[in-house]
Amino acid sequence: MKTNLLIFLFNVFTQITFSQLKVNYCFECHENIGDKVAESFKKDVHKEKGITCAGCHGGDAASEVLEQAMSKEKGFIGVPKGDDISKTCAKCHSNAKIMVKDFNSILPRNQYESLVTSVHGQLSNTGKERIVQCTTCHQSHGIVSVKNPTSPVYPINVVKTCARCHSNATYIRAYNPSLPIDQLDKYRTSVHGIKNSQGDVKVAACSDCHGSHDILSAKDTKSKVYAINIPNTCGECHSNSQYMKEYHIPSDQVKKFSKSVHGVALLEKHDLGAPACNDCHGNHGAVPPNVESISSVCGICHAINASLFSSSPHKKAFDKNKFPECETCHGYHEIVAANDELLGVSPEAVCSRCHKENENPKGYIAAQEMRQLIDSLENYEKYADSIVTEAEQKGMEVSDIKFKLRDVHQSKLQSRTTVHAFDVVKFKETVGKGIEIASVSAAEGKKSIDEYYFRRWGLGIATIIITIVVIALYLTIRRIEQNQSK
Numbered sequence: 001m002k003t004n005l006l007i008f009l010f011n012v013f014t015q016i017t018f019s020q021l022k023v024n025y026c027f028e029c030h031e032n033i034g035d036k037v038a039e040s041f042k043k044d045v046h047k048e049k050g051i052t053c054a055g056c057h058g059g060d061a062a063s064e065v066l067e068q069a070m071s072k073e074k075g076f077i078g079v080p081k082g083d084d085i086s087k088t089c090a091k092c093h094s095n096a097k098i099m100v101k102d103f104n105s106i107l108p109r110n111q112y113e114s115l116v117t118s119v120h121g122q123l124s125n126t127g128k129e130r131i132v133q134c135t136t137c138h139q140s141h142g143i144v145s146v147k148n149p150t151s152p153v154y155p156i157n158v159v160k161t162c163a164r165c166h167s168n169a170t171y172i173r174a175y176n177p178s179l180p181i182d183q184l185d186k187y188r189t190s191v192h193g194i195k196n197s198q199g200d201v202k203v204a205a206c207s208d209c210h211g212s213h214d215i216l217s218a219k220d221t222k223s224k225v226y227a228i229n230i231p232n233t234c235g236e237c238h239s240n241s242q243y244m245k246e247y248h249i250p251s252d253q254v255k256k257f258s259k260s261v262h263g264v265a266l267l268e269k270h271d272l273g274a275p276a277c278n279d280c281h282g283n284h285g286a287v288p289p290n291v292e293s294i295s296s297v298c299g300i301c302h303a304i305n306a307s308l309f310s311s312s313p314h315k316k317a318f319d320k321n322k323f324p325e326c327e328t329c330h331g332y333h334e335i336v337a338a339n340d341e342l343l344g345v346s347p348e349a350v351c352s353r354c355h356k357e358n359e360n361p362k363g364y365i366a367a368q369e370m371r372q373l374i375d376s377l378e379n380y381e382k383y384a385d386s387i388v389t390e391a392e393q394k395g396m397e398v399s400d401i402k403f404k405l406r407d408v409h410q411s412k413l414q415s416r417t418t419v420h421a422f423d424v425v426k427f428k429e430t431v432g433k434g435i436e437i438a439s440v441s442a443a444e445g446k447k448s449i450d451e452y453y454f455r456r457w458g459l460g461i462a463t464i465i466i467t468i469v470v471i472a473l474y475l476t477i478r479r480i481e482q483n484q485s486k
Contacts (some may be wrong), residue, residue: 041053166179166181242421381412405438407433
């Protein structure tokens with residue numbers, strides 16, 4: 001134990017001593033002439049680690065003779081250009097031996113590889129270099145740790161760093177005209193952006209959602225902001241109870257969402273049309289929908305439902321009591337599939353939360369009647385389906401009747417939309433169409449079954465007649481043969 005400690009202290013002392021004694025005449029010369037680059041390099045993390053100018057530019061920083069210091073024989077390359085910039089950084093940052101053994105760094109060694117395969121690693125307009133180099137975000141001579149508040153990629157500053165390009169209409173138009181350039185403005189209106197501008201380093205900034213070196217297109221299945229991956233991306237913070245504790249926000253949203261009708265469709269069925277977190281909360285302008293906006297958010301997809309509700313008697317009551325519209329009945333993260341059990345006056349029905357037999361009786365009676373109607377439609381559909389199925393099993397042609405039965409199911413779906421109007425007359429009209437179609441289908445199915453039995457009786461009688469005729473012919477032929485043989 002003591003031996004290991006002594007070795008560790010020796011290595012640290014050796015490294016510090018080496019850093020302090022390492023000569024860097026390049027820096028001294030540039031500092032003496034008042035070069036701004038040298039001034040920036042004073043605070044550079046690489047200088048603190050004992051890396052001289054030659055570490056990136058090549059040459060011999062220990063030589064006072066200009067010709068020798070900048071000699072090509074000594075490896076002098078001057079100022080790296082284009083992709084050579086990132087390759088120069090990668091010489092150390094992709095080398096585990098240098099990063100771990102020489103500098104005891106825990107930085108990942110795959111930043112360069114991630115950059116190359118990222119959306120920023122694509123060719124720039126010149127066609128000769130990538131869109132982004134390491135220095136684009138980290139600077140060149142004033143590079144500091146990401147934990148340093150002066151770093152361009154410090155959480156408070158990274159949004160401005162990204163916006164240098166992403167808020168530039170001319171620049172973005174050259175690469176992807178469809179990309180909006182108001183992300184920063186929207187972000188500043190979000191809960192994340194407001195807290196970020198107040199100095200909160202914990203809230204989500206660009207790199208928290210999009211990644212840092214490994215940023216991919218939102219259409220890439222490996223992207224952190226690909227639709228199916230978004231709940232996990234948001235959950236990195238929002239599912240961490242300790243992380244969210246100071247914000248007094250529950251940490252079970254992703255868990256609830258994954259079990260909801262939306263979550264099952266997105267995460268299990270991989271239906272990209274199903275909403276993820278950002279579809280309801282927004283992307284860069286993410287906020288919790290308030291009472292006034294919830295119906296507008298849901299109405300983006302459920303437009304007819306929202307329209308019917310807005311003209312319903314519930315609209316006025318909800319506004320008066322300041323109830324959130326859709327959320328009051330359906331919930332938000334844990335939204336379940338709409339089924340008939342939600343309607344009516346039973347204990348599990350949504351209507352019974354507000355409407356009782358002796359409290360808001362008008363709504364109670366309406367809910368009870370609508371549930372009876374939907375139950376009748378359900379029973380008619382089951383009856384018609386059983387009749388048609390029986391006819392089909394007996395070998396009768398019922399494809400037209402089965403096709404007609406699909407309209408009954410459609411009527412059920414329409415009734416679940418019409419219910420948002422909370423108008424018994426309209427609801428009865430929608431359900432009535434389905435009941436009528438089911439009745440006609442059942443009658444046609446019964447007719448097919450009757451025809452089946454009619455055909456069976458006809459075949460049976462015909463078979464008996466044919467059998468009698470055959471026997472009669474046989475006896476007649478035998479009689480004739482006997483008479484001929486006498």
